[in-house]
Amino acid sequence: MTTLIPSSTYLLLSAIAALVLFPQTSLALEPVAGAFTASKSCPALLSTKKKTNPGNIMLERGRSYETLGLNRVGGDKLLIKIPNAPKSSQRWVALACGQLTGTAAKSATPKPSSEKPKATSKSLESKNNVLALNWQSSFCEDLPHINECRQLNKGRLKQAARELTLHGLWPQPRANEYCGISQSLKVQDTPSNWRRLPDPKLTRRTERALEAAMPGYQSHLHKHEWLKHGSCYKAGGGAEEYFDDSLYLLDEINSSRVGRFFRDNVGHKVSANDIRAAFDAAFGKGAGKRVEIKCARDGQRKLITEIWVRLYGTISRDTPIADLIQAARPARKSCNGGILDRAGLQ
Template sequence: MRFDRLVLCLLVAGAPLGIAPAEAQVRGKTTALLAVSWQPAFCETRPDKPECRSQTADRFDASHFTLHGLWPMRSNYCGVSQADIEADKAGKWTSLPSVELAPETKAALDRVMPGTQSALERHEWIKHGTCTGQSQQDYFADALALMDELNASPVASLFARNVGQVVTAAAVQNAFDESFGKDASRRVKMRCERDGDRRIITELTIGLGATAAKAPLATRIQAAGGTKFDCDEGVVDGVGLQ
């Protein structure tokens, strides 16, 4: 097709130049990512982690999404000492400064982020939280509130009732749209990894846009820009399944 005819087709379709029509349906700007893990799959690939050695089939993270992190876009290590940056990059998370939280917030974080057993919260704060302009308490409380909404949604129900089964991209996308509004799924990326002869779903990253403070998850998703969903299907792993 000649270039001038292609331009005309894009304009007629309402798509900005350089953007595929499907992607052009999503407006907004992604300012942060909510990264969530499906913990049994994470532990299948990293069984030596403390939180994986202690995982049981009746623990919260066996049947709910867990918090990996809340990441502001294109900003890392804000106002952090070089020594802490080097320790973080070397994976020496237990040597990083401790995170100070209200007791109820710490208890909730330990439940929803089992990686606190590996000092994941120290890494997340040093690398990402320092760039949000929030206090440690507000940063983790914000992430926990978003996780509560996600884990109360049809997306979480879809995963919980399909443990051991293959879930398709279409099913996950439909659940996101049902949960968080039309085209919410266009702000989500699904990551899968090989585990022997299986492909297991390990993580979702959910785009968030700039909104009023403490806006609902649906509002923040709808304010984000689009992304490619990526993995077309994968197994929802269960504790001990291979």
């Protein structure tokens, strides 16, 4: 004999099943099948309402994830599966942080609407920026006592001795600093106090990359850069995206003909025109005019200390750095040339 289940009981059982399968989702989950490939480093949240992220899990650019569902038909949040994530492998991410493939792409297509779209985190992200890069050997002539300079001068930072290193990524105009930072925290932002500043929320992968690309990490420079400049970058992925974008730009320059020019001329005197010509060769005619060269005196010598690269546009691995440079306004030279100092006190 077949026992009929009342409709109210059936709905209750369905709801319980949904909670078991998707403990952190709403019951309005729109199931999708396919894959999601991350194009940005964004947080993977356990709960979108509470903004909880156990383990500080971030999307890895270029990695594909299994999709589970959207927050609604044509929604803007996607539930994906991240194996071994603490608490739950099911995490919510912003749909704008990547691309869907397969059936998922069709499910995510939004319905036409006459409503004015709301501003997204991407639309708020700083588009007018300066990428500040150090020539570490010159910097260390003036501060040989700090830890990273002692390491450099002992020959332990071989990469920093022959390549440009990261100082910071600065939203413009220059007065655009300390966004949303309390006055009490701003007054603590001095070099002698950097170690006491709050740690930016970063994955271990990004921390390791910063340790190699930013020698000043040993002196907690990254904390200062995030507080003063990163707070105004307004990337949806927070500090992780800010530094990930900075590292991407640095890698693009060091792996280009600009990086080769610097490696080939360590210890030699070069002109600002030579440096700008290297940028033209790497990123197109006119790119060099968007580069400002900074110098400092060391006794009778003039040393090249920094390169400031102007950028305009949304920074993404999908946007060539050449396009970002070409779209920016021209920069002054500041310095006509100097020596690319060798590591060690001269």
